[in-house]
Amino acid sequence: MSVAIEDFKIRAGAFHGPALLLSSGSRQFQTTIQSLGLPTDPEEIVDVSAYLKGMTSLTRLADNNDFFVWAGYSQKVEDLGFFGRAIISAETLWDALQIARSALLYYQSDSELVIRVYNGRCHIWYFNPFDARQAVHDVQYTMSLLANVICLSRFQNDPDILITYPNGSPSHFPNSAPIGQVRNSSQGYISFDDRLLKSRMSGRDGLQAEILSRYLADKSLLVEKKPNLKDLVGGLVRASFGVAPWSLVNTSQALQIHERMLQLRLKSEGTSFREIVQTERHQTSKRLLRAGKSIEETAEALGFDHRQSFSEAFSGWEGMSPSIFIKMQEPQSAN
Structure with missing residues (x-):
């Protein structure tokens, strides 16, 4: 071993x-x-x-x-x-x-x-x-x-x-x-x-199986101690990128916590499901753009319907458009 x-x-x-x-x-x-x-x-x-x-x-x-x-x-x-x-x-x-x-x-x-x-x-x-x-x-x-x-x-x-x-x-x-x-x-x-x-499983749910499998594949989870609820929800949201939209209902089912109780517990940790989704989208978008992904590819991976809606959201997060953000990475890449 x-x-x-x-x-x-x-x-x-x-x-x-x-x-x-x-x-x-x-x-x-x-x-x-x-x-x-x-x-x-x-x-x-x-x-x-x-x-x-x-x-x-x-x-x-x-x-x-x-x-x-x-x-x-x-x-x-x-x-x-x-x-x-x-x-x-x-x-x-x-x-x-x-x-x-x-x-x-x-x-x-x-x-x-x-x-x-x-x-x-x-x-x-x-x-x-x-x-x-x-x-x-x-x-x-x-x-x-x-x-x-x-x-x-x-x-x-x-x-x-x-x-x-x-x-x-x-x-x-x-x-x-x-x-x-x-x-x-x-x-x-x-x-x-x-x-x-x-044979088919009796409780099959393809979306939940895919998201939870991707979450469990995160190697960082092997060494971390018990995460707080905010981290658990954030991990599930990250795992959903590129697969399908992930809602509060999906999260409630995966955690086996009633929706209202889930909202209250997140509020006690100073956040909300919507804020977690926005934070995870923001951080992942920067990582994808720095890795060379196009604006269109990034928008699609994060579940945005259009490039324009992603650009508007990114400008709100970062204070600049994604195209300007990409240009700012070019000198760092050259160095």
């Missing part, structure tokens, strides 16, 4: 599904989370010691060594935060697995999903930086979560799912689960009929 185990980080959303299983309502969920000293925001980052301690605490509270198998399979994937919402919003299972693989570093640093398709089967291996003793609950949870994701697709044929993990047993899954075989193994592995990869 590329980093020391002490540098391992994971988003707090890993605790939320299991904690919800132990709670009968939102208030009890908050109480459970707080009593165990676990973060309440799924996007918050915890280190390896806090992660292992949290998993052990939840296991003891559940009084079940295989608790994380049940948790992973029955969890609402969207409770994992942006990572989970991007996965379930994908168009097909193939898209969902690619999001899971590429965005895993955002959710759980220094872990890896390897996906291969051959001989009519899709094969997935999961690797983490833990030793065998530490890895048990993490591998159980991750493989059951993957099985959950696969079962969220709308399959027409028998998926013939094979899954292996520590202490793996068919008794861990309900009889109604479309899982053919479960085996005990120290390795996290799952395979299924590759025809399932074309």
Whole structure:
């Protein structure tokens, strides 16, 4: 692995599904989370010691060594935060697995999903930086979560799912689960009929999947601590440039915060959704123009309908037209 185990980080959303299983309502969920000293925001980052301690605490509270198998399979994937919402919003299972693989570093640093398709089967291996003793609950949870994701697709044929993990047993899954075989193994592995990869996901939302995937691909998010709401909204707005217009409604859905509450929380941070959009457009426009993009290309990338409307907006931000701004960059380029 590329980093020391002490540098391992994971988003707090890993605790939320299991904690919800132990709670009968939102208030009890908050109480459970707080009593165990676990973060309440799924996007918050915890280190390896806090992660292992949290998993052990939840296991003891559940009084079940295989608790994380049940948790992973029955969890609402969207409770994992942006990572989970991007996965379930994908168009097909193939898209969902690619999001899971590429965005895993955002959710759980220094872990890896390897996906291969051959001989009519899709094969997935999961690797983490833990030793065998530490890895048990993490591998159980991750493989059951993957099985959950696969079962969220709308399959027409028998998926013939094979899954292996520590202490793996068919008794861990309900009889109604479309899982053919479960085996005990120290390795996290799952395979299924590759025809399932074309199946559509039950909660597909192409726009949300694209924006969240682009947001999760931002490498700076891997090392930052929990951002404030203004930064989260700004990141989503930036990710939308060049894709489609991104509204307050879209943001509310992605963050799972009611629109009015979102507006109030942004106001408490001294800003608004409109101000964030204008700031992100302003900063991105300067970066694009300095990079050599034309005024037309920049206007289109930022979602302006016409060059003129972009020029007017840019003049208001910068106190000069974009054409003058470009000319002012030329001496710097020559130097």
